[in-house]
Amino acid sequence: MHRVDLPARAVLEGVGGIGFIPLPPRRHVPTKKSSEVTAVSTAVSVPDECRRYGGPWKEEVRALCAEYGLRNLAAMNVVELAQLLNKEAELERAELALAEIRRLAGVAPKPVNVLEALKAQKELPVIKTGVAEFDEKTPWGGLRRGLIYGIAGEFGTGKSMFAIQCSVKAAVEGWRVVFIETEGALNLALFERIAKRFGADLTSLLDRLVVVQATDVLDVKEILLSLLKQPADLVVIDSFVSNALRAQFRGRERLAARQQLLAYKMDILRRMARVFGTATILTDQVIDVPEAFAAKVKKPAGGNIYSQGSNALLMMYRYNKTKLEGHMVPIDVPGMAPNTTINYVIKDDGLY
Numbered sequence: 001m002h003r004v005d006l007p008a009r010a011v012l013e014g015v016g017g018i019g020f021i022p023l024p025p026r027r028h029v030p031t032k033k034s035s036e037v038t039a040v041s042t043a044v045s046v047p048d049e050c051r052r053y054g055g056p057w058k059e060e061v062r063a064l065c066a067e068y069g070l071r072n073l074a075a076m077n078v079v080e081l082a083q084l085l086n087k088e089a090e091l092e093r094a095e096l097a098l099a100e101i102r103r104l105a106g107v108a109p110k111p112v113n114v115l116e117a118l119k120a121q122k123e124l125p126v127i128k129t130g131v132a133e134f135d136e137k138t139p140w141g142g143l144r145r146g147l148i149y150g151i152a153g154e155f156g157t158g159k160s161m162f163a164i165q166c167s168v169k170a171a172v173e174g175w176r177v178v179f180i181e182t183e184g185a186l187n188l189a190l191f192e193r194i195a196k197r198f199g200a201d202l203t204s205l206l207d208r209l210v211v212v213q214a215t216d217v218l219d220v221k222e223i224l225l226s227l228l229k230q231p232a233d234l235v236v237i238d239s240f241v242s243n244a245l246r247a248q249f250r251g252r253e254r255l256a257a258r259q260q261l262l263a264y265k266m267d268i269l270r271r272m273a274r275v276f277g278t279a280t281i282l283t284d285q286v287i288d289v290p291e292a293f294a295a296k297v298k299k300p301a302g303g304n305i306y307s308q309g310s311n312a313l314l315m316m317y318r319y320n321k322t323k324l325e326g327h328m329v330p331i332d333v334p335g336m337a338p339n340t341t342i343n344y345v346i347k348d349d350g351l352y
Helices: 034-043 058-068 070-074 078-085 091-105 114-122 132-137 159-172 188-197 217-226 243-248 252-276 303-309
Strands: 019-022 148-153 177-181 209-213 234-238 279-284 286-291 294-300 312-317 325-332 342-347
Touching: 058 070, 058 078, 058 091, 070 091, 070 252, 078 091, 132 342, 148 159, 148 252, 148 294, 148 303, 148 325, 159 177, 159 188, 159 209, 159 234, 159 279, 177 217, 188 209, 217 252, 252 279, 252 303, 294 303, 294 312
Parallel strands: 019 209, 148 279, 148 312, 177 209, 177 234, 234 279
Antiparallel strands: 286 294, 312 325, 325 342
């Protein structure tokens, strides 16, 4: 299993101090043998929350818990946990171990009445994005933690600008943000302009706003896996279905493999939302899909994995690229009428 540990702080010269993390060379991290894990556990102080674990592979899991944290282990799936423990041949016992970890971490499924569920949902943090109609018309009044947002549209509609704007605003509000760029065309100067718009200096955001430029889809997977160890409040992937992904999975015969990889990345983000309350913004390109008795319809390039995995899916349009204005429409946003229109204006320092 590949892991990339993101440093907490890095500086990119000439961009006002924005945290910038180039990916290190890929490496395979060998999984410790059980005897090695046990030896480490005796040398490392094991927190009380980890000592409470009494399920399968007690000493090994306690040592892993001391390294990752109980709640972070709870965000893993069975295979990921088994890989870390070098127990891939014993997935049934790994299921028992993970169930006990989630129980101790307080994230195991439990029935609650609908009023309690509604109260918990309303208590999730929300920030204003600075796009007036988005903040007014979305059911939660801005960008809410614990949701996966799909933002799709043609080139030039403002998808990346909206993603950068949300990232900077979230960091200004105190959220830890990881911005993953996949297209190689990131407008770094825009971060600085938007920060000034919201009354901040990028230097003050170093510990909360980091940028990772991924070479290909494997990089993105590694970054997401690393975030199970170092959770973020907001994760942005711009774009979710990149040109690199399309180039790597060429032809219809590889479409199933591509969609499986997208489903896995979406599942990591879903678990992060469930356990940590992480919000995610996934920008996506669009493709023309012919339909019978109708003109071509533009749909997100990520297909059903992207559309169904997003908790709030919106499409951005700019029919006249000579005008610095556009609008969003909800494709599938719970609590939002499908005929709602969110208008926005494009300026040098973001969307309004």
